[in-house]
Every structure is written in structure tokens, then in C-alpha cells.
Amino acid sequence: MTDQAVDTSGPAEAAGTEEPPGAAPPRFFGRERELKALRADIERAGLDTLAGRKAPRARVLLIAGRPGSGRSALAEALAGALCGTDVRRAPESGTGALPWAVPGTGSGDYPDGILRVGLTRPGGERVATEQTAQEILGLLELAVPPGAGQDELSGMVRAALAARRVVLVLDDAVDAEQVDPLLPDDPDCLVVATATGPLTGVPDVRPCALGGLEAGACVRLLARAIGQVRITVDPRTAEALAEACGGQPAALVLVGGWLAAHPMATVADVARRLRELPDSDEQQPAGARPLARALRLVHDSLPQAAARILRLLALAPAGLADAHTASALAGCSISAAESTLEDFVRLGLLRTDGAAHPQYGVPGCLAPLLRALMEDRDRPAEIQLARARMLERTVRRLQSCRAVTEPEDSGARRRLAGLPRSLRFPNAEEAGVWLRLRQPALLASARLAVADGELDTLARRLVAALVRALAAHRGTEDAAPELYGLHSLVLDVAVRRDLPRERAAALLNLADLDARTGRTRDALTRYRAALDAGRAARDLYATGRAMESVGGAYAELGDFHRAADWYGRALAQRLTQGERADEARLYGRLGAVHTYAGRYGEALRNWRAAAAGHRRLGDLAAQARAVSEAARVQEYAGRPQESLQTCREAVELARRADDVRLQAALQLRLADTLDRLGDPAAAGLHRGAADRLLGGEGAAYEIRSPSAEN
Template structure:
């Protein structure tokens, strides 16, 4: 392509495309938006969905994809083959230097590199690059590209500031004063520009004016944001006050810390939700919260309280983002769901466990009891400066265990409850949040609709504010409605709200059970029939987050159809995509959804939807637990209902991932099943998730679920279910160290098993009772219980159980010094495990054989056994057993005198334990340090 035919794309101003000296005609705003989206990614594929977002943002019509294809076709008529298709998406065939954005970025990067040796030349290069700007970036396009325009403007300002630094460094201060004065007027809170103006004035002999600039900035920050100037601006101010003729350079952007300086051993959580877009008002509350930062002699707690929808969370999150940089060790956040319509507030133990996970505490180190967990949590925060945000708290009892004990931390709590007990006992500072003032409500609408739109219909704006009762949530939804229907006048919108039936009830803000149904209905009415039905039936899900498969089961459709409905709800702002493929909505929308379900879906329909959803969880969980524990006992499940969507999991890794993603749903689903009369589902689901909960350390949660399961099985008249649930309760009591409770539960299960004549159940109960005895130091009793388990498994013809029991007997014999007998039992176990195809059991038995041979002094045979176990564990991906076997293999090598081999085995085990965050890693690391063999 010759120079005359070369296309140039200009985005730094009005969007234009030139071919040589000729500007090509692109008259449509939508065409310019598509062109700009492609030109921002030259030489890269841009999806049709991304182009839809560029044109319509979140408010795209149903025909958006077709319209985008037509827009691209028209652009091709102008640009020729500059736009090509790749797998149904599009790409602009252009080099970065054909787009002024690319030329600008390249020029600025070159200037920054040049500044190291020649700041004067760098300043000239920056000025030259800035001449590419012909006005505000991406002018003449649709609002869908507003975020990209903002990012480009930030790059322009950053380049300007860099250039000013270089000019100030070469003595150009006097010539910059006028330009900087104008820019500071345009960006009064941009501290780097303010610092540059102060420095230019001071060096020009105008120190009084420099100090006045600082004073105005200080007042503006305090009034608008309830903040003080940053440390660098304050330091510059002090230097000028001292009449330093050459204070340090103006404020520069923070440089990233070098890798060597980062803290790799301590997790730094960043859990704050996304910053609140368009936040307005609440100046006095922001100022009060910021004032708490100066109190460093005591534990600081702020309790933001107010009614539903008043903006407690918005205030807490907005302020937290403003001050996040003052908490160098991170920010913790949890939604305690204290007033969730499901009636399932987050338990303090679950919240603390989430915080400890975020702080990098290995699961194995987390104690079982709430008091011990709270103590560990406070210890983790003792020497760290962390902001803790406890959102939507139920009451004082729920939050008290979550409070740090360190004066370096600050806790912000939001709740509908005044939390009076916390104010009295912990000295919490109450920050009551009332309805918005008229001025604040006006600013909120203006931030979303633009002041120009409001100025056209001032009376209608006042009506809307009053009709929404000054409630931020209602005002925000009104603004969204206006955005969704740009041709609708504000007066007509106010008329619709005024005329809606039972408006006062619709806008009642006094209780969580009362929703803003009139406001929500505006978005609801725009939904397709499929999305509306999805919205109604979502209220049956216990929450807090629902997957596509669970949602598909609720409505009885395919996953693709369900995902389309969920995406439509997300676009309508009736749902949020919490993470990829997982959706959630807040409590007011849930209440509205439940009301619509009661109105529009009969009891039989709701019952069938609940049945399908519970089938999804039960059948998927049962299949997943069999993948984690083959060959496990199996429940006799009733075939799932038509329309229930059961996830197909390929292996134990996918099973584990599924359990982890759904963990928070299980206890609520089990309780919901029991409350709705699905008692068999309740106990069978509790059993199906039990093995995962034990492995993952969710023991307190499991106790609650198994207690619900036992009662459900009793109501259903299913004693087998009672026994199975009692055994699982006994297993988890063992993990919690509650051995008396474990023994009592297992004895109840054994009694039921005996009355039912369930030999396998009796065997399982005896096997687990053996673990209780072993844990309490009663090794002979544990051995006898293992033998009783074997006899019962043998009588029942349960070969997999026989193999487990034989290996357990062999292991107990090694603990009692009966190593020769252990070899005989383990050999039988190995043969049976191979016969039933249990590779996990086979690997475990090879490990037991290795231990027995080691204790008999038969080191070479022990090494062979351990290697056999390792080979199987590696194939199975069983990482923790690998590490255990490698440690025992190292001990065998050490006793045999081969210290180098021992060291190699332990070195192989260490990274596995480190990856698992297992506490044994530190023990092994110390062993390696003490016993490093001589070269």
C-alpha cells in the first residue's frame, strides 16, 4: 500500500479515518463507535459481543448483534479489506503506527526512556506527542466507549505531568505557571499537578501564591472527600514553608515496589467489592469516618446503621476505597447477610474461616472452636494494619467474634440494627445514615443522567425525588429506568410512579420484608417470558450464589437457555454475575422475586421447581463423592425429575472444584429441603457432601447439616438414613476432638444398624469407633473394633470394606509392635483391593506394608513397598499421601544409613506440603536443615 493509500485512524479527538490527504466519510455515531473499538485493538480480534457493548453499553436491543454485523458491512464499503473476519468476529488490519493512540503511546514511552539522560529533549518529545490530541478522545461516539475515553484522558494527563517534571528539572518553572494554573483549575484534586504548580510558583519567587494553592487544595479535599492531602504534597508544603529554594521534585506517581521488597510470606488480602460508580453525598459521614483514622490509641470500630436501601454498603465501600492505601496490610470484607430473606445469616465461624483463608492461614492450622478461631484471627491481625468491613450484620453477637484486637486495624460495620450493645461494650462509633437530602438526591440523579437532562424538567425531578422517598436505592433504579428508555420524559416517568397501585407499600422502607416492587417492576416488565420466569423461580434457591446448572434445573430448561435468561436479567440489573457463570441478587430483589413467584406461579409449579433444583444438587453431589472416594458406598437415589440438570464431572479434580464452588449453598439447601418436606433429599444430600466437608475442614458446617439430616431421616421414617447420618456426625466429631460425642453418635448408629440387620452399616460404625479408640490412646480396643468391622464386612460379602478393615487392622498392629502379623493382614488387604479395583486402597496398603517392613528392619523391602505406593499415588494425583509416604521413605533410608537418599526423599515431599499449605512443611524444613548430609 502506497503512502497515498495508507489508512490513518484518529481517535485522540473526533473519531476520523484518513486515506492519505482525504478524510473518509463516516457519518453514523454507531459506525464511528464500531470503528473506534476496532482501532483501539489494531491487529487483534474483537468479538461481536465487545462491539455490541461499545455501541450500546449494557442497554443493547435484542437485534444488537445483527445491527453490529450490518455496521461492519457498511464500514467495509468505506475501508475495503481493512476489516477482516476471524471465526465470526472482526479484526482491523492495521499497524499500531496507523492509529494516533499507538503513535502517542510509543512517543511518550520514548520520551520517558530519554528522560533518564536528557530531560530537556524528553520534554520536547512529550510536547510533540501531545500535539496529536485534537480535543477530547473518542468524540462523536456512543456512551459505550466512555470508559476507554476516560483511560485515554488519564494517559494524556500523565504524559503532561511527566513533561512538566522534565521541564521543571531543566529550569522551565516560570514558563509553566500560566499553563499549570489553568490545568489545576480544571483538575483541582489532582495532587501531582497541584504540586507542580506550587513548585513552579515557589521557584519563580511567588511563595505566597504557592502556599495559597496548597491551602485551597487542602480545603477542597476536606470538603469534597473528607481527606487530607497526600504525604508527598504535605512534604512539599513543609519544604516551601521552610523557604527551601530547591525543594524536592514535585509529586510523582508511585513506583511499584521491587520484587525483592515484596512480602511473599504473608498474604495481603484485597477483598473490597468494586468501587461505587457515581457515588454522591454523605459528606458529613465521610468526614466522620476519616476522622477515625487519627485515633491510634484504641481499637476503632465504626457502626454504620440505617434502613434497607439507604446506602450503608455504598458508603462503606466508597470510603474504604478512598482510604485503602492507608492500610498497607490489606482489606478484609464479608457480607454477613444478616437480613437475608433466606434467614441464613453467615455464622461467625464461617466468616472467620474466610478471613483466615484470605490471610494465608493453612486449613490444617485452623482450630475447630469459635473461640479458638477468633483468637487465631486476632493474632493474625495483631501486628498488621488492616481495614475490616463487616457488611449487613444481623446483631452484636454476630460481629463480636470478628472484631480485631489491634489498635492498628479499623473495623467498619453496616447493619440495620443500631448495634447498641457494641457501642456500649466495645466503644463503637455510631454513624447513623438517614434518607438523602433533596440536594444529595438531586446530585445522585445528576451523576447518572447528567445535569443537562435534569435542567430540562426541574419539576419532574423534584417529583421523582419525593416519590422515591429520598431513598438512594429507589433513586438509582429510577435513573436506570430513564437510561433504559431515553425517549421517556421524566414527567411521564413520575406519572407512572404516582399512578402505580399501592405506591406507599411499594416504596415502604421500614422493613426487609417490604420491597420496592413498583420500581423493580419497571425492569421486570421489559423481560422476555423466559427471563421473567427465571427471575420468579430464582427466589426458591437458598443462595447466596446460583450456578447456571442449578438455575436451569429450577426452570427445567437446557443450560444454554438458562444462561441466556440469566444474562438478560444481568443486563436488566435484576441480577449480578458474581463470578463467571455464577449469579446473585440482593435481598430486596429476592423479596420482590418471591412475591412475583407467589403471584404468578402456583404451588404445584413451585414444588416441582424445588424438586428439580434439589435433584440437581443431590445427584451431582452423589456422583462427585463417588469420584473422590471410589469404590465408596452408594445411596439408592430416586431417579431425578425430568428437567433437572445434573453436572457431569470427569474426575476427582472436577469433583473437588464443584464441591468448593457450591460449598456455601449446601447447608442452606439441606435446611431448605427439610423445611419444604423433601426429607429424603435433605439427609441424602448431607451424606453426599460429608466426605468433602471433612477433607476441606468445614466441620462446624457439617455438624449443623448432619443434625438436620438426622431429624429429616427420622421424619421420613428412614432409619437407614438416620444411621448413615449419625455415622457422618461421628466422623466430624472426631475431627473436632469431641470424642465422647463421636462415640455416642456412633453407638446410636450401631444400635440402629443392629436393629435393621445392616451388616455393612455395623461394620462402618465399628471401623469409625476404632478411630475414636485410637485417638484416645486405646490401641488394643481400636484393634478389636477393626477386627469386628472385618468380620461384619466378611459376613455381608462386602469385599471393598473387608480390604479397608484388613488394612486398618494391619496399621493398628504396627502401632502395637505386631509387625509380622501386620504383614499378613496387609497382604490380604492388598489382594482384595486389587480384586475390587480400588487403587486408592492398594496405595494405602503398600504404605502400611512399607511401615511394617521398616519396623522389622527390612529396609530394602520397605523401600520397594513405598515406591509402589508412590507410583499409584502419583497416578491418582493423591498429593498429600505422596508427601506422607516420601517422609516415611526418607526415614527408612536414614535408618539404613543412606543419608543422601533420605534427604532427597524429604526434599521431594517439601514442595508438595508447601503447595498444600500443610503445617508439616515447617517440621520437614527444620528436619532438612538439621540433617543436611555431608557432600
């Protein structure tokens, strides 16, 4: 995450251009010396160039500094200058917690723009390389295979960046292992990483260590927040205050926000208050104490209710909160929470993106300090209750988000009408926008709820509601990467709580996604595990589904003998339950694998059984497809006359089903059969009939029975 909302560390505005006191400071100004040094490092020859070799990968610049030093703002300012663009135009970048991209203007050194991702979560946990790669691919609007591993995703990132000239900002790296897999192989790209210390292991990295701002810049920063007059009356105290803040932009922003909120206070007053704060932070490094003291100054001056909300924001998933999150955490009204969050923005405690559904980001440098305050001031039971309220509110919002997509007369819409107005969405479009904007926080909430382990019932409800909402608004294909992670979370809870039914469902869902992306052997392993879990739960649906899916996996691998065996087991179970639709489908699957294996007698018997099943169900189109497959088997078996007669039967069924395109496809099959029998005239008649049926709509589709699909 970004260290601080701004790095207001540069020169004062030109005369006549000053903004009013309390105006939001720019994201960055100053650090001219550091910017100049970084640009010089870009131009400087690398080790490979000096050795006479072409640089194999992008150059890496490192901006090292403690949280709150403005390292992220400096990285973004450098990237914006190189790309000829303004990072303040970045969508949703106001919170600093979300990945974002800014296209270049074409006039900079890197015309394809900026990509920025964070490598550390607000709680201090490192972000897995797989997730970072997914975020980069998402910024590039490239499809991400669900369940793909680190190597595959890293390779996709490098391949995507090979055709672009971008600046890749990797913010708040923990170590070189997070950075190295993402480095573009194209020397025309540039990587700017921020970290607390060196990145040992990244070759030829160019470090730039950030210290505190010089006194003049600190004073100008304070003047920007409170006005020049309050600085002019006591300039020496202002310089002493800057020194007490260690020259850290984040600490200065908090102090400036406090002064702006207390117009009758002087700079000497705030300096005295900082000195009078008790020394309770001896455990912290000396360089981290100024920011901790500045936060305590602001926190202790807040009303009790507001201070509690601020502390509980340490629980906000991904460091992102909205009015509903704050309201649920504190147990207050939504309007009170929204007003308090806006006050926090003015104090420099939060950032906001200004979107239609505003989100508020906790700066990464403040998140661990807020958590420490929360653990010190709030009882564990109160913290757990706040977390439970937040999860319950999120579940209800997700249920509302999905229900608004249902038909007006559905049960879901009737239940939606019973919810409080504040939880409802006016229409599906608004719900979709909310889901898109809140998706990073929602996914983080699910991960945190499962990792916590103490609220597993709420965690399961949250994951289920999020899966349904994503499927309703984005579709299962588009949301597959997110759904894969959510099903994995369900599996974690099911294993931890020994819930075989839920374990079977999660394994089946994960295996389906594995199979869809070509990882058939992985899918087969999961299907077998789902079968075991289904048997342990005595869940006939799960066991039948697993056996059928095992058969499908073997068919995909070309092992038709095992496929037929597993389809047979699944069919035997369906026959005992009287599930006719499933029986007909499984007869078709058996017919297909026997056909592939060349066992035409078995194949023909199963296709006929499938056709009989569809006939009993009254599905004429499915019956026609099954009969057409029987005709295909007869032709393969060297019985063309019988195949011709069976195919005519299928045509008649398609006609009765009023399926014109299927009828046309069957006419073409008849024509091919007649050609092989040496009757081109009759074949021509059937092709003409197919053309008339299509009526200029295009070619007939390939006959593919649903029961033949694997």
C-alpha cells in the same frame, strides 16, 4: 448482603467527562459529609483513651440505614479510601453476596487491605458466627479445622488479625452478638459494620445514620442513567421524582434503569406511573415503600415470562444465580435465561461479577420484596416445582463436574457423554473453576433444600453429588470443613426421615473428621451412635466399621483394654463374613494395642495372624511389615535372638516384594538389634547395606504397618 449494586449518590462529573446515558454507574460517589464524619470518628479519642487506658480492641464504626440507603457502598468506599485501594478491584465482589478481600497498596492507613463478609442471608436469616469466621479465615488463606465451634474459630480470627492492619467490613449485621466475637484485639485494625439500627452491646461504637440523598445528588444520579437532556427539559419533575423515591439510591437506580429502557418516556411519565400504582403496601414502614413501589414499577412493565423469572429469583440460593439456575426455575432455555439476566442487570435489578462463569446477585434490599411478589403472584405448587427443577439441574451439573475428572474409559465418562451439551464441561479445569465460583451458592442450596423438608430425596442427592464433586476436585483433606457441614445436613435428613443406614453413614463420616482434628471423645460418641444406627439398619458394613473405629478411638485415648475388646468384636464379625483383608488389618490393630499395653504374648500371636492373612492375600509388603512388628514385640519381650531371626525373615519378604525403602528400614532395624546384642561389626554391615539400597534417595522411612495405624 450489600443493599444495592451502587450508591450513586454524589456530585456530577466534571464538564466533558460525562459518560453516555445508561452507562453503569460507579459503585459509589458522594456522601462527602458522611465520609468526613466517619473519618473524624476514627481520629477521635475513644473512651479507653480518655480514661488513660490503651484501647483493648479495634475501633468499631457503625453505618446505620434501611436497606437500599447505600450503607454497604458507603462502608466499602470508606474502607477503600483508608486502604488506598479501589474496592471495584475486589474479585467476585460484583454480586455483593460473596465474601471478598482486597489487598492494600501500602500507602493507606491500613496497608493489609479490606476483608468483607455479610452477616445476613438474602432471605433475612442471620449467618452463624461460625460460618462468618470460616469466611474470614478463608479470605486470609488460613486452614479451617472441620467442625470447629464458634469460640475456637473466633479465637483463630482474632489471632490472625492481631498481626495485620486491616479494615474488616461486617455487612448487614442483625445485632451485636454477631459482631462482638469477631472484633480484633488489635487497636490498629478497624471494623466498619452496617446495620438497620443500633448495635447495643458493642462498646464505644461510633454510629453514622444515613438518611435520603439530597435532591441535587438524586437528580445527578438520574442524569447518569438517562442523560442530562431528559433532566434539563423538566428539572422540577426530576426533583419531585427524587422526593417520591425517598432519596433512596436503590429506588433511584431502578427508576433510572426503567427510564433508560424506555427512551421515549419522560421523567414526568415515570413520576405519574409511580403515583398511579395502587397502595398495596400499607403494611410496610413508610420509609420502605419507595423502594417497593419502584420495584413494582419495573416488575409490572416486564414481559410476563421475564417478570416470572424475576420473581422466582427469590429462590436462588444465597441470592446467587447463573443462567442454568434461572433456566431451571423458569423452565426456559439457557440462552433465553441468560439474555433475561443481562436485561435485569441493565435495569438495576441484579449485579453480575463478569467472571468466566458469570453469576448474578440479587441485591439484599430487593430479595424480600421479590419473595413477597412471588408468594403473591405464583401458586405454591408452581413455586415448589420451580425449586425441584433447580435442585435437579444442580444435581446433574455436579454429577457432570465430578464425572469429567474420571478416566476416559470409565462408566462415569460414558454416562457423561449422554448428557445434553449444555450440562457438560469441556475439561476438568473448567469444571473446577465452576465449582469454586459456585461453591457458596451450592452450599447454600444444600442448606436450603434440607431446611425445606419437602424435597428430602432431592436434598440427599444434591448433598451426595456435592460431596463427591468437592472430593474429586479438592480432595477430602482440603474440603474437610465443607464436607463436615454437608455430612451434618445428611444427618439432619436421616434423623427427620428415620433412615438408620444414612444416619450411620453420616455419623461415621462426622466422627472421622472429629478424630482427624483431635476431638477424639466427640468422635467416640458419634462412633457409638453410628454403631446403634448400623444395628438398627442391619448394616454389617456400618456396624463392623463402627466397632473398629470405637476401638481406634479408645486406642487414641490410651485405653488399650477397651480398644482390644472392640477390635476383637469387629474381628469376630469379619471372620463370619470371610473378609480376609479386613481380618488381616484387625489382627494387626489387635497386635498394636496389645503391644502398647505390654501384653507381648497376645501381641505376638496377633501379628503372626496378621502376617498369615497378608500371605494368603499375596501382599508381600504388608506381610513384611507385620513380620517386622512381630520382631519388635519379641525384642520388647526380651527375646533378642528370636527377634533377629524374625527381622531377617521380614527383610527377605521385603526383598521379594521389591520394596527397597522398606528393605532398607528393616536393615537398619537389624543393625540396631545387633548393636544391642554386642555385634557392632555385623551392625555396620547392615547399615552399609541400607545405604546402598537407598542409593542417595534419603533416609529410610519408619516401619509402620497399615494395620498398626489407629
